[in-house]
């Protein structure tokens with residue numbers, strides 16, 4: 001039996017932890033019960049536990065032997081503001097809160113691995129990092145700002161996401177780009193309100209906003225090289241209250257995605273130029289606010305190679321290649337500070353296979369032993385100087 005294997009009663013128990021967490025989801029920076037649950041178990045297994053990184057983040061550290069080698073393993077712990085529709089017996093007890101991204105599974109896999117590591121002989125240090133608020137709020141950045149890498153020395157850092165679109169056990173760890181950078185924007189188009197029957201007496205911000213949305217489509221198609229990736233999606237338009245009144249103002253909101261920083265800068269500059277000039281052409285004005293939110297998630301090629309070499313040591317895991325995703329991930333903030341690797345583990349289910357963030361999503365428990373054993377194998381390989 002290889003030393004990364006985890007006995008099945010412990011896998012069964014980890015699945016029960018997963019169902020417990022699933023029943024009790026908490027939103028970003030509010031994961032108090034979740035953190036207490038994690039802290040309790042890590043302490044039981046002899047980990048030194050520090051809390052309060054990124055408000056509700058937890059770091060469990062275990063050192064053995066005399067080696068100064070150290071690895072960080074990160075699991076995200078937050079849930080989403082979604083009303084669950086799975087009908088499972090362990091479905092969320094809290095209306096409007098749901099583990100719809102499988103972070104309950106990420107926590108349980110990391111905990112099962114931490115327990116196994118506490119029994120294994122190794123030489124060096126492992127830090128299990130439980131990160132709050134991955135969804136939108138940048139808990140990864142908050143942990144870095146609170147001194148994660150100042151207080152815990154580590155050579156490299158790894159994180160995983162379950163990936164329902166990939167067959168169970170397929171592992172993707174790219175050498176560079178994994179997930180895109182993202183921004184958000186709001187454009188306030190101001191006109192002059194008027195009677196809907198006498199439009200010539202006002203300046204219609206709805207017509208101007210419509211042309212702005214059409215104009216935004218030209219940024220990716222006409223300002224960015226066809227060989228680079230960019231997304232500009234207007235996802236909200238708000239304006240007007242009556243059938244027969246042209247409103248004073250319309251708000252357009254949306255999200256932007258890119259990999260190269262130059263492309264991000266071009267997107268921001270062009271949103272501003274298109275919105276203000278189109279609005280001016282319709283006798284309106286546009287106030288543009290674009291915020292850079294997460295950087296791109298870029299792997300270190302050496303860490304990605306270590307991960308790809310370790311993965312197949314776990315029966316049921318195979319390494320495949322795939323395109324990066326234009327979704328975003330705040331592990332990017334940690335990868336800016338430390339070399340590391342973010343990877344996907346295929347989690348496809350037979351039959352209906354609802355995707356991440358679906359109200360019908362449920363983490364695939366068959367992935368739990370694969371992910372947990374991969375962490376154990378990675379700790380062994382990395383600390384052995386792979």
Ligand SMILES: [Zn+2]
Nearest residue numbers: 101135356357
């Ligand atoms: Zn998510």
Ligand SMILES: [Zn+2]
Nearest residue numbers: 101103134161
């Ligand atoms: Zn997620």
